[in-house]
Amino acid sequence: MDLTTFIGIIAGMALVIFGIKFENLGNFWDLSSVLIVLGGTFAALIASYPARVLKQLPKQFKILLKNPYNPLEYIEQLHELAIIARKSGLLALEEKANSMKDPFFREGLMLIVDSTTPQQVNEILNNSLDYIVERHNEIIEFYEKGASYGPAFGMVGTLIGLVNMLMSMNMDTGADGISTNMGIALITTFYGSLLANLFFMPIAKKLQVRSDEEYLCRRIIIEGILAIQSGENPNFLKEKLITYLPHYEKNKKSKKGKAEASEEE
Numbered sequence: 001m002d003l004t005t006f007i008g009i010i011a012g013m014a015l016v017i018f019g020i021k022f023e024n025l026g027n028f029w030d031l032s033s034v035l036i037v038l039g040g041t042f043a044a045l046i047a048s049y050p051a052r053v054l055k056q057l058p059k060q061f062k063i064l065l066k067n068p069y070n071p072l073e074y075i076e077q078l079h080e081l082a083i084i085a086r087k088s089g090l091l092a093l094e095e096k097a098n099s100m101k102d103p104f105f106r107e108g109l110m111l112i113v114d115s116t117t118p119q120q121v122n123e124i125l126n127n128s129l130d131y132i133v134e135r136h137n138e139i140i141e142f143y144e145k146g147a148s149y150g151p152a153f154g155m156v157g158t159l160i161g162l163v164n165m166l167m168s169m170n171m172d173t174g175a176d177g178i179s180t181n182m183g184i185a186l187i188t189t190f191y192g193s194l195l196a197n198l199f200f201m202p203i204a205k206k207l208q209v210r211s212d213e214e215y216l217c218r219r220i221i222i223e224g225i226l227a228i229q230s231g232e233n234p235n236f237l238k239e240k241l242i243t244y245l246p247h248y249e250k251n252k253k254s255k256k257g258k259a260e261a262s263e264e265e
Helices: 004-020 022-028 031-048 057-065 071-088 090-098 103-113 118-167 175-230 234-242 247-264
Strands: none
Touching (some): 004 022, 004 057, 022 175, 031 175, 057 175, 071 090, 071 175, 071 234, 090 103, 090 175, 103 118
């Protein structure tokens, strides 16, 4: 489980509160400012995106907590499938395909079991991958838009506070009306900046990381399936797919291999 995003957000809020000092927290609370910034930002997001995008948002928090895509596991699976295909033929993979939980992986295996040409397999899987990337980018863009809407509505609140301040300037209210409305004007800017930089942007960045991780696994699946279809040596296939791994994953595999070797000794 990956809690870094939530730890970072909570730690950031704690540091901001520490900087403000507990006794001054009341100075930074204003309900009208919250409604302008939070309400305005989420209202603009709802107006910007169709319902099909908004329905996907709860799932994204699960993705933030846990990454379901491990490239090393996919490489091991493909290596095992290559051994089966070499011994028993491609039709022997049908049972394995039906038990696959990953729909992309299952689709790829069924394509080669059904004797689809390599060119068609490559085209179909890459089209599916393009759709996945497009869907991910749409969600990431949602949070990036939120990061731009937040400060924008903070500025709207600032303008509202300044207008109210100017309209209330008279001999009766004196400096009290000016200070109250000026405080509201500045607080909305504060809320907008905090919302953008401590919530929307970190989530957008983490979702981009998750998208890149899934993209890597999908590329490994495509290359592995095409290699199995062409009858490549399973060990050669495994070594080839390992070259797709980023440096930190290769180090992880190397440490795992050394640990297994020491256990055997």
